[in-house]
Amino acid sequence: MATVSQVKELGFLQETDAWRLHSSQFPSKVGGRPAWLGEVGVPEPAALQCGLCGKPLAFLLQVYAPCAGSFHRTIFIFCCRNGSCHRESEAQCFKVYRNQLPRKNDTYSYGPPPETGPPDGEDCISFQLKCGLRLCRVCGCLGPKTCSKCHKVNYCSKDHQLMDWKLQHKKVCSEQFDVSNIEVVDHGFLFPEFEIVTEPEDMEGDSGSQDEEDETVTEHDTQILSAGIETSVDGVNLDEKELESMAKHETKDDMVFNNFKKSIALEPEQVLRYSRGGDPLWISRNHIPSEKDIPDCSCGMKRKFEFQVMPQLLNHLKVDSLGESIDWGVLAVFTCAANCSAENQYATEFLWKQDVAGDTL
Known part of the structure; x- marks a missing residue:
């Protein structure tokens, strides 16, 4: 990085x-x-x-x-x-x-x-840090809660304990079971x-002039605003100042979003x-x-x-x-x-x- x-x-x-x-x-x-x-x-x-x-x-x-x-x-x-x-x-x-x-x-x-x-064949998932702290079997965050029956699995919350109990742990929980031999199921919680x-970032293609873009926008505004004194939008009459304000607002929104699209277009x-x-x-x-x-x-x-x-x-x-x-x-x-x-x-x-x-x- x-x-x-x-x-x-x-x-x-x-x-x-x-x-x-x-x-x-x-x-x-x-x-x-x-x-x-x-x-x-x-x-x-x-x-x-x-x-x-x-x-x-x-x-x-x-x-x-x-x-x-x-x-x-x-x-x-x-x-x-x-x-x-x-x-x-x-x-x-x-x-x-x-x-x-x-x-x-x-x-x-x-x-x-x-x-x-x-x-x-060795299990890659570990729910214990080297320092001894145990992690939640569902999310991998700290797991201070332990199953009260087997004391071999940990959870961050009651929500995740219940999630694991319903999906898997209810079937295997016992004082004898070996947690290292149990495949970790997909709880549907992780991304x-x-x-x-x-x-x-490849900057090629980013050399286009912002001035040219601004000039294009200005011409666009002029064409819209030259239409005259009043325009009806959804039954509401707008005078020239209101129309100009709306046009500028929409144009600024378009400029930011278009710049976003332009910047990611290559990748x-x-x-x-x-x-x-x-x-x-x-x-x-x-x-x-x-x-x-x-x-x-x-x-x-x-x-x-x-x-x-x-x-x-x-x-x-x-x-x-x-x-x-x-x-x-x-x-x-x-x-x-x-x-x-x-x-x-x-x-x-x-x-x-x-x-x-x-x-x-």
């Missing part, structure tokens, strides 16, 4: 072997269970609940992004699976955490990660898992844009944050833009439904500009959710 400020990199999804998405490989990935970086200070279940419905959040993605002062550094995003919570423009159904470690630490080798996976691979499959210290690529002129909308880090420093999640990711998450679905236009992540020490903790960072133009408030 890029380490130079404002260098733009694009993220794409690809399928890969499961072992390459383990914590020891320092992956960038979407879906599945989180590959925790540091084992100390992993967020408690109460910190991973939706701010709207209170249900456990699902792991969405993580981006491995070392920078000055942090040899290992990963940003984690979690989101609610309840589609109705995503109707709100505010991002209360998302949580973002940053964790970092020095090269010499108690969890990983000082050298590069292993280049081979475990022996064939599909992919690796995120990155490459520099339409991109699911992530990384540019620490750069600027987000907004999809609409509505609901763009001002500086005061981005809260300072808990250390007192300002936060700056680091990366954004694109709406194309939704095509891979299998979240479409006839009812309410998870949806967004842009998810912009802002992190501490000073990259304050998050050793032995998972520092909370900030996410701004922008909906597509027709859904923005």
